[in-house]
Amino acid sequence: MCLFVQRRALFSLSRRIAKRIPLLSKKSSFENMMMMSDRKNMIMSDRTSPRSMDGVGPTGTTRGSAESCTLLVVGDVHNQWGDEDETAIEFLDPDMVIFVGDIGNEDVDLVQRIGSCTRYRKVVVLGNHDAWYSLTSRGKQRAIKAALQSSSLKRISGNRDGVVESLTALGDCHIGYSSMVADDLGLVFAGARPFSKGGMHWGTVAEFYKKYYNVDSMEDSMSKILESVLDEKNAEHALVVVAHNGPTGLGSRQEDPCGVDFMEPADDFGDPDLEEALEVAASCGRCASLVLFGHMHHTLKKGGYRNMVSVDGDHGTVYLNAAVVPRTKNVPYTNTMIQNNDDDTTEMATSRHFVKVTMSRGVVQEASNIWVTVPQPCDVSSCHISESQLIVKRSTDAMDESTLSYYKAHSDEWEHVRVL
Numbered sequence: 001m002c003l004f005v006q007r008r009a010l011f012s013l014s015r016r017i018a019k020r021i022p023l024l025s026k027k028s029s030f031e032n033m034m035m036m037s038d039r040k041n042m043i044m045s046d047r048t049s050p051r052s053m054d055g056v057g058p059t060g061t062t063r064g065s066a067e068s069c070t071l072l073v074v075g076d077v078h079n080q081w082g083d084e085d086e087t088a089i090e091f092l093d094p095d096m097v098i099f100v101g102d103i104g105n106e107d108v109d110l111v112q113r114i115g116s117c118t119r120y121r122k123v124v125v126l127g128n129h130d131a132w133y134s135l136t137s138r139g140k141q142r143a144i145k146a147a148l149q150s151s152s153l154k155r156i157s158g159n160r161d162g163v164v165e166s167l168t169a170l171g172d173c174h175i176g177y178s179s180m181v182a183d184d185l186g187l188v189f190a191g192a193r194p195f196s197k198g199g200m201h202w203g204t205v206a207e208f209y210k211k212y213y214n215v216d217s218m219e220d221s222m223s224k225i226l227e228s229v230l231d232e233k234n235a236e237h238a239l240v241v242v243a244h245n246g247p248t249g250l251g252s253r254q255e256d257p258c259g260v261d262f263m264e265p266a267d268d269f270g271d272p273d274l275e276e277a278l279e280v281a282a283s284c285g286r287c288a289s290l291v292l293f294g295h296m297h298h299t300l301k302k303g304g305y306r307n308m309v310s311v312d313g314d315h316g317t318v319y320l321n322a323a324v325v326p327r328t329k330n331v332p333y334t335n336t337m338i339q340n341n342d343d344d345t346t347e348m349a350t351s352r353h354f355v356k357v358t359m360s361r362g363v364v365q366e367a368s369n370i371w372v373t374v375p376q377p378c379d380v381s382s383c384h385i386s387e388s389q390l391i392v393k394r395s396t397d398a399m400d401e402s403t404l405s406y407y408k409a410h411s412d413e414w415e416h417v418r419v420l
């Protein structure tokens with residue numbers, strides 16, 4: 001790695017962090033740079049072993065290859081998960097299922113269901129809702145209120161810790177601040193800061209991250225993300241970064257992938273630690289192929305839809321927000337098995353949303369929103385894809401200008417379509 005590039009990146013990093021985070025502004029740029037340099041050296045010399053995918057999933061064997069693989073991203077679940085989803089996954093048969101968090105409001109039972117399911121291979125990074133009662137002082141007030149209203153709230157009535165129970169249930173599948181190697185796919189999945197609620201402020205979550213991860217600041221958090229991203233043992237594999245919230249730097253308009261739409265003025269609500277980690281990694285020659293996240297829902301508070309994709313043509317990185325919420329909907333379904341009958345054969349079934357990403361040799365080829373209709377009773381043979389919508393495609397072919405907008409600012413190689 002070029003030392004000049006590294007120093008320039010570290011200087012840029014410390015300057016931007018100092019601008020964003022008051023704590024660091026108390027130090028000089030030079031002190032910041034040296035501090036970051038020390039941290040970086042620590043990271044480079046003290047890397048933890050990546051987790052192996054061996055034994056994970058229904059068979060524990062290899063199914064895909066580095067030549068081609070399919071990832072299925074589950075956006076914010078918000079309790080909408082059941083047999084239908086597991087059946088839909090079996091129908092789609094991906095090489096890996098990726099959960100970007102917000103399974104429920106600290107719903108340990110649902111996290112345990114996902115953690116123990118052997119019908120699919122998975123990685124997970126939990127979200128702020130998964131620490132609904134534990135993340136902030138506001139959350140703890142919520143817990144007291146909920147306990148007063150309902151004696152059935154199990155973890156509040158005793159000494160149970162919903163965060164610990166959720167992390168225990170997921171085990172190695174949870175990759176927040178860690179990584180997991182899938183040798184057969186030629187990929188390493190590196191986790192960003194778990195339980196992120198977005199934004200620049202650390203104060204309201206300081207106690208939580210100190211308690212569960214011994215992380216003291218946004219900068220510490222950046223170092224931990226870098227630790228998983230820059231693991232030398234993973235270097236031969238293409239890098240897929242999984243986060244709950246996306247990084248800063250993807251725009252500050254409401255409709256941008258992490259743009260604030262819940263208050264005025266609009267702003268960038270991404271995670272600064274993730275942006276810095278990705279940038280330092282890129283300066284070391286380690287660029288992510290794909291960064292997956294959720295948290296900022298696709299529908300905007302004032303109406304309209306969020307742009308769920310961004311492409312960094314310089315680094316070849318595709319950023320995808322998968323938070324289409326709600327991720328289930330009721331759709332009419334015609335039962336063809338009894339179609340000859342003159343009676344009305346149209347029933348209602350549920351459709352489940354996923355983002356399907358295909359990769360080849362570690363490079364994203366395309367990603368689509370897909371809705372899988374799963375009639376009752378749940379059965380793989382009766383599942384079908386009811387909607388499929390291209391989000392991003394690696395192509396230089398001319399495409400329909402009326403349905404596509406083109407990422408001229410970022411790259412001439414990628415094209416994207418806006419999510420519904």
Ligand SMILES: [Zn+2]
Pocket residue numbers: 102127128129196197244294295296
């Ligand atoms: Zn969230």
